[in-house]
Amino acid sequence: MKVYAPAKVNLALDVIGKNEQGYHDLDMIMAPVSLYNIVDITRADQTKITCTNGKIPDDNATKKMVQVLKDRYDISNYEISIEEHIPMQAGLAGASANAAAVLKAINDIDGLQLTIDEMILLGKKVGADVPFCVVNKYARVQGIGEKIRKIECDWKFPILLVKPEQGVSTPEAFVTWHALDPLHPNLDILEKALIYQDLPFYVTHMGNALQPAAFQLVPALEALKADMEAFELYVMMTGSGSTMMGFGSKENLMQAQKELSKKYPFVKIVTVG
Known part of the structure; x- marks a missing residue:
């Protein structure tokens, strides 16, 4: 099977x-x-x-x-x-x-x-x-x-995943999180935006509390974020990293995939949902 x-x-x-x-x-x-x-x-x-x-x-x-x-x-x-x-x-x-x-x-x-x-x-x-x-x-x-x-949601939309060579240790990310000023995204309003399929609202309010810790542990992630933002993408890390997600128009996602594939080992457009 x-x-x-x-x-x-x-x-x-x-x-x-x-x-x-x-x-x-x-x-x-x-x-x-x-x-x-x-x-x-x-x-x-x-x-x-x-x-x-x-x-x-x-x-x-x-x-x-x-x-x-x-x-x-x-x-x-x-x-x-x-x-x-x-x-x-x-x-x-x-x-x-x-x-x-x-x-x-x-x-x-x-x-x-x-x-x-x-x-x-x-x-x-x-x-x-x-x-x-x-x-x-x-x-x-x-x-x-x-x-x-x-969450009752049937939304499907494309994002760009980009992973650099370096990974992030999840235990180290949590230890570092404790030493930093905590970031607390509002998941209640984000859940509503997801249900209403409101991508512009979602990407301007999304957040990952572990991202600042991961950036401190792996400084290359901040450079990766900037590389993706150069293609007019909204960017956030998934989990404890090190993959970054890019949100934007299909045209911008495709252009970013083409160019960033020359620099990073894993670059792929996927569908969420």
């Missing part, structure tokens, strides 16, 4: 604080985009996971997902092959997308009959972005990623 594992973007991100367990409580607007890894999963005598990026580390999200399922259910062994198209350390949840895709595929193949809510709880045990990747719709996402409310 071949399944697609879509990337996600954070259209807004706020850091509320830390909870009693020491994790950061977040408030986010998230959406899937038309950038996919392809996961080929078939029953096998032994479980084996491979990917086009090379060796699978022990803390790989797909490995963790399979083990979480094995610990709870009598599931088959699987050969899982992942064709990677989503860049790593990018804020696009490639690893979480793979884990969610495998969870849903095993649920179907082994007939586990898990509900979406049950899969969200299982996904939470693997990673903060896995629950959203299970839902894979516009959503308001809170807590550490497990509180998900779908």
Whole structure:
């Protein structure tokens, strides 16, 4: 069985604080985009996971997902092959997308009959972005990623994704966030703008609380933002980085893609929604 594992973007991100367990409580607007890894999963005598990026580390999200399922259910062994198209350390949840895709595929193949809510709880045990990747719709996402409310929105629009060579360490980004004056975007008005499909309002009010921290950790991101803005794009980072999103007219997006591809390793126009 071949399944697609879509990337996600954070259209807004706020850091509320830390909870009693020491994790950061977040408030986010998230959406899937038309950038996919392809996961080929078939029953096998032994479980084996491979990917086009090379060796699978022990803390790989797909490995963790399979083990979480094995610990709870009598599931088959699987050969899982992942064709990677989503860049790593990018804020696009490639690893979480793979884990969610495998969870849903095993649920179907082994007939586990898990509900979406049950899969969200299982996904939470693997990673903060896995629950959203299970839902894979516009959503308001809170807590550490497990509180998900779908946003009734069928809007589809193009954005430009650009990732530099450098990645951003998520733990370091949160540490740096604490040392800076906090940025708190208004997600309530942004959610309304999303529902009304009001892009001009959205791009002038959007915000990512982790962006200043990421810029401090990776100064090249500020230069990348300026490079994108030279094409009359509104620009914001997704997640903890290092991918930057460009919003604007199709003509400007295409021109930026053409020129920035000469300078950066990953440059791609995708559709949000």
